Amino acid sequence: MRYGEKTAVDHLDLTVERQTITAVLGPNGAGKTTTLETCEGYRRPQQGTVRVLGLDPVAQRRALLPRIGVMLQGSGAWSGVHAMEMLEHIARLHAHPLDTGMLADRLGLHECGRTPYRRLSGGQQQRLGLAMAVVGRPEVVFVDEPTAGMDPLARRTTWELLEELRADGVTVVLTTHYMDEAERLADRIHIIDHGRMIASGTPVELTRGGTSTIRLVVTRPFPDGAPASLQAALGEHVEVTPISEISLLITGPADHTTLATVSRWCEEQGVLPESLSLGQRNLEDAFLELTGRELKPQ
Amino acid sequence: MSTGVFAPKPGAAPLARQVLAQAAMEAKLMLRNGEQLLLAVVIPVIVLVGAVKADKHVDFNLDQSPIDAFTPGVLALAVMSTSFTSLAIATGFERRYGVIKRLGASPLPRFGLLAGKIGALFLVELFQVVVLGAVAFAMGWDPHGGVRTVLLGLEALLLGTAAFASLGLFVAGVLRAEATLAAANLIYLLLMAGGAVVLPASAYGGAGDALRLLPSGALGEAMRSALIHGDCSGRDQLVLLAWTVVGVALTARTFKWE
Numbered sequence: 194m195r196y197g198e199k200t201a202v203d204h205l206d207l208t209v210e211r212q213t214i215t216a217v218l219g220p221n222g223a224g225k226t227t228t229l230e231t232c233e234g235y236r237r238p239q240q241g242t243v244r245v246l247g248l249d250p251v252a253q254r255r256a257l258l259p260r261i262g263v264m265l266q267g268s269g270a271w272s273g274v275h276a277m278e279m280l281e282h283i284a285r286l287h288a289h290p291l292d293t294g295m296l297a298d299r300l301g302l303h304e305c306g307r308t309p310y311r312r313l314s315g316g317q318q319q320r321l322g323l324a325m326a327v328v329g330r331p332e333v334v335f336v337d338e339p340t341a342g343m344d345p346l347a348r349r350t351t352w353e354l355l356e357e358l359r360a361d362g363v364t365v366v367l368t369t370h371y372m373d374e375a376e377r378l379a380d381r382i383h384i385i386d387h388g389r390m391i392a393s394g395t396p397v398e399l400t401r402g403g404t405s406t407i408r409l410v411v412t413r414p415f416p417d418g419a420p421a422s423l424q425a426a427l428g429e430h431v432e433v434t435p436i437s438e439i440s441l442l443i444t445g446p447a448d449h450t451t452l453a454t455v456s457r458w459c460e461e462q463g464v465l466p467e468s469l470s471l472g473q474r475n476l477e478d479a480f481l482e483l484t485g486r487e488l489k490p491q
Numbered sequence: 492m493s494t495g496v497f498a499p500k501p502g503a504a505p506l507a508r509q510v511l512a513q514a515a516m517e518a519k520l521m522l523r524n525g526e527q528l529l530l531a532v533v534i535p536v537i538v539l540v541g542a543v544k545a546d547k548h549v550d551f552n553l554d555q556s557p558i559d560a561f562t563p564g565v566l567a568l569a570v571m572s573t574s575f576t577s578l579a580i581a582t583g584f585e586r587r588y589g590v591i592k593r594l595g596a597s598p599l600p601r602f603g604l605l606a607g608k609i610g611a612l613f614l615v616e617l618f619q620v621v622v623l624g625a626v627a628f629a630m631g632w633d634p635h636g637g638v639r640t641v642l643l644g645l646e647a648l649l650l651g652t653a654a655f656a657s658l659g660l661f662v663a664g665v666l667r668a669e670a671t672l673a674a675a676n677l678i679y680l681l682l683m684a685g686g687a688v689v690l691p692a693s694a695y696g697g698a699g700d701a702l703r704l705l706p707s708g709a710l711g712e713a714m715r716s717a718l719i720h721g722d723c724s725g726r727d728q729l730v731l732l733a734w735t736v737v738g739v740a741l742t743a744r745t746f747k748w749e
Contacts, residue, residue: 233596259503259598269593271520272584278516285512286597288502295496329598332499361497 204241205390207383211332214355214365216379218372218480224388225368226266229335232366233263246332259287262331264322266338270310276317277306280324287329296324299354301347315342323351333364340374352378372476376400384480391483399479406472407443409455411464414438419462426458427451434482439467442478447471503598513599513607518614521577530572530679531615532622538689539565539626551694555719559634562627563644563714564689569619570648571688571707574612575655576675582608582663583671591748601748612652620648635721643717650731651710657738658706664746682707691715703727706734 205228209215217225230236231243234250234257243250248257270279277297284290297303300320305313313321319342326334339355340348355365355378369375375382376396384392384399392399420441424433431445443455452469459466503509521527539561546557553560585591594604624632634640662678663671682688685695686707692699702708709730716722 235592235595255600258596260499260501261596263593263596265589265593265596268589270588271590272588273520273524274516282512282516283597286504286509286599288504289500291497325593327497329502330497330500332501357494358497361495361499363497363499 205385205388207390207393209364209366210381211364212359212362213380214359214367214378216375216382217366217368217385218370218375218382218476219368219385220370220484223386225385226337227388228385229337229366229368233261233335234258259329260332262326262329262334264326264334264336264339266341268318269322269325270318272309272311274310275307276302276310276313276321279310280321280328283325284328289330290328291330293324293328296328300324300350316344316347319343320347320351323354327354327358327363331363333366334358336365336367338368338370340369340371348374372480376476382476384483386484392479396476400475405445405447406478407447407451407455408440408468408470408472408478409443409459409466410440410468411459412439412467413464415441415464416462419464422462423455423458426454436481442482444478506600506603509599510603510606510610513594513604514610514614517581517608517611518618521573521581521611521615522618527577527580530576531569531619534572535565535569535619535623536626538568538683539623540630542689543630551690553691556631556633558627558630558632559719560691560715561689562623562632562634563718564691564711565627566620566623566644566718567647567651567707567711567714568683568688569623570616570651570710571655571682572679573615573619574652575659576679577615578608578612578656579659579663579675580672582660583666583668583675586663586748587668595748604748609652609656612656616648616652634718637721640717640721643721643723644714646723646728647710647713647717647731650713650728650735651706654706654710654731654734654738657735657742660746661738661741664742687711704730706731709734 205224207228217228219225227236231238232245232250234254237251245257246260250257274282277293280293280297280302284293297306300323302317302320302324305317308317310318310321319339323336323339326336336355340351343351352374355367358365367378379396382394382396382399383390415438420433420435423441423443427433427443431443431451434442434444436442443451445451455469456466504512522531542561542565543557546553551557551560591604595601599607659675662674666674682705685702686705687695687699687702688707688711692703692708692712695702703712703726709727713723713727713731716724716727
């Protein structure tokens with residue numbers, strides 16, 4: 194997928210199993226939304242093929258649309274429409290919609306049922322967007338950053354709903370830039386950056402069963418060749434991954450010997466550790482290694 | 492944890508039901524919006540009452556009583572306000588707020604959305620005709636009677652709606668929402684004042700003939716022929732059809748739903 198000169202999604206090969214939750218994880222501008230919108234039939238790929246439920250999302254859009262639910266990022270309702278009116282309207286376009294009252298209860302929309310859309314909070318708009326995506330009882334739902342801007346309680350409610358959808362046989366594809374969201378919900382995670390898939394697997398696979406790590410951050414940039422010299426000092430049984438000019442990740446047994454070696458090496462190199470943190474290798478570390486970038490909304 | 496509540500059972504509602512839902516929704520939103528309501532009924536009522544009162548002081552050269560002369564033109568103005576200005580503004584903001592994009596992911600197809608919009612226009616126009624008709628009758632309106640008058644009036648309304656709606660969608664399609672708001676209101680004001688809608692073309696002297704080539708003049712004259720004389724010249728209807736063709740062609744070339 195290209196927009197002018199910029200390639201937003203590039204040779205992305207991705208398969209989603211039915212009745213699972215798949216998370217497409219990546220920083221802003223990674224191509225997550227473009228990927229979803231291609232599946233929803235909004236965009237025609239310049240190259241490659243997309244099939245959703247065996248259908249071409251562009252050529253067979255009419256057959257596909259009733260079977261999928263879509264939650265767009267931001268807006269998607271008249272500014273003067275009441276929250277429940279909007280939900281009921283979308284429900285009326287479907288043959289066997291869910292009970293809108295039940296859905297409103299589940300997502301805490303009753304309190305703002307008669308509030309015009311423009312006066313809903315960001316979190317309420319998100320919940321209404323999710324309700325509109327599932328009200329038609331779809332087989333697949335595509336949700337674009339479902340919990341962006343939600344408070345912790347609403348996030349939990351949303352997660353529970355998505356898990357219940359999966360339990361009831363709905364396939365969920367979501368984009369997120371929250372590690373904890375992907376780790377908690379997803380059966381499979383696809384990490385994309387600059388429109389390319391950089392890793393894909395179950396949360397456990399991606400974090401390799403919790404190897405210990407040491408994250409070293411120093412006060413000023415490492416001298417040239419620092420990672421290699423640290424790797425040489427530590428030996429084969431650990432892995433040194435540079436993350437930025439002032440930080441690196443050491444994966445392997447975080448024992449006394451390793452720590453002593455690291456601090457001796459810092460002394461030799463003339464760098465002062467600002468922080469030296471021991472932990473389990475998590476998704477965030479995996480992402481940092483893969484992209485060299487922090488996965489933060491900004 | 493499975494409760495079966497969300498078990499998939501997808502399907503589109505019958506198309507007619509979708510279109511009806513869309514039409515009812517859009518009409519409701521139009522009539523709930525203060526500015527749109529102002530445009531739809533308040534201004535036409537003020538124009539009607541004002542014109543009848545003004546006739547006591549200004550000589551418009553009318554062959555009929557003022558209420559009989561002005562009511563058809565005010566009905567034409569109401570059709571213009573809804574099918575051009577209101578439609579353009581509503582569609583402009585629907586594009587801006589992503590409503591059309593969101594509906595694009597629903598089972599409602601594009602032509603269903605268009606049909607819903609047309610349906611909404613007719614619902615609002617029905618409301619306008621009822622309110623304006625009631626005010627006019629209360630002021631002693633005595634239209635040319637008979638089924639033919641009613642049918643010709645309806646024909647003028649349909650042709651006027653088609654011409655103005657296609658032009659309204661064109662404006663909404665090429666301009667940003669705020670620019671659409673400004674342009675649609677400005678064009679409405681210009682046509683109301685100088686477009687031979689409320690005042691008959693004959694009141695504009697030598698310019699009258701040219702003004703009948705505008706959609707506003709043609710709609711005004713068609714409405715007057717129908718409701719005053721129970722008559723139809725054919726010329727105004729042709730002009731409205733021509734504008735519809737122009738509007739549809741322009742819209743089809745330029746309009747983007749998103």
